[in-house]
Amino acid sequence: MKSVRYRRSHIRASILDYLRRATSHPSAEEVHEAVKRTHPKVSFGTVYRNLNILVDQGEAKRLESSRERDRFDARRPFHAHFRCDSCGRLYDLPLDTEKIVDELAGMTGHKVSDHQIDFSGICSSCAGEG
Amino acid sequence: MKSVRYRRSHIRASILDYLRRATSHPSAEEVHEAVKRTHPKVSFGTVYRNLNILVDQGEAKRLESSRERDRFDARRPFHAHFRCDSCGRLYDLPLDTEKIVDELAGMTGHKVSDHQIDFSGICSSCAGEG
DNA sequence: CTATTTGCAAAGTATTTGCACTCAA
């Protein structure tokens, strides 16, 4: 996946379009379901391959999670997330991650090219119900 | 793993002791290697089970990564990390995550109980060699 | 033409689990 000149693919365009509109941070499975609406025969492998390409191209961000499925997010600017342990929803957070990244780079001398900032707990909605 | 009254186990104590001394953020496999030195017959399943218990008890933190193995960290206070894409090392970062968590809780109303803050890129050591 | 993309199914990887036995309290 390094020295490959990507072509245009209807499926990939469809995946990216879906990701850009989605606010739910879909997993590969959810992307697969969505893409099947326009490409009924699309396979799981193809969805995974295209998600990897989109991440490689910088068009989407992979939200890694080893305990549940990875999710994908194509919304900019990239931002932090909050995962509710009760309802499972993944919220976007208005956190200026760029500022943190810059501060950090100056402090350590590392070249920061990516980051993932996640919080978890009980969301205000679930806490309110208690 | 909820309403269980944990007993003392030599293996678990040995794992925690190792984790507390380690600065390398060991994976389960590395923990297994280490514990085998004192308990030669310890199995992989037991290591995983005990790591989960330690995380459950709050004694250790699981550093989730879906692309590579999870790593474990028993050093306090909990902190952010930087992963070098070149050499693979995982660095501790002197980032005041408590401040960020508090700010966030006030801003959103969510009850924040956990977080994982990861950066990646090229570390100063690898960049210097270039 | 030629390299990328695809569907399908099989393989891969890290982690978890069932079972029978052992051990801590």
Next chain:
DNA sequence: TTGAGTGCAAATACTTTGCAAATAG
């Protein structure tokens, strides 16, 4: 004596990959 801890092996869950056919440029 009772239920947590253990070794072993099989199972699980998500993701990747090999292959031959289809397609973009």
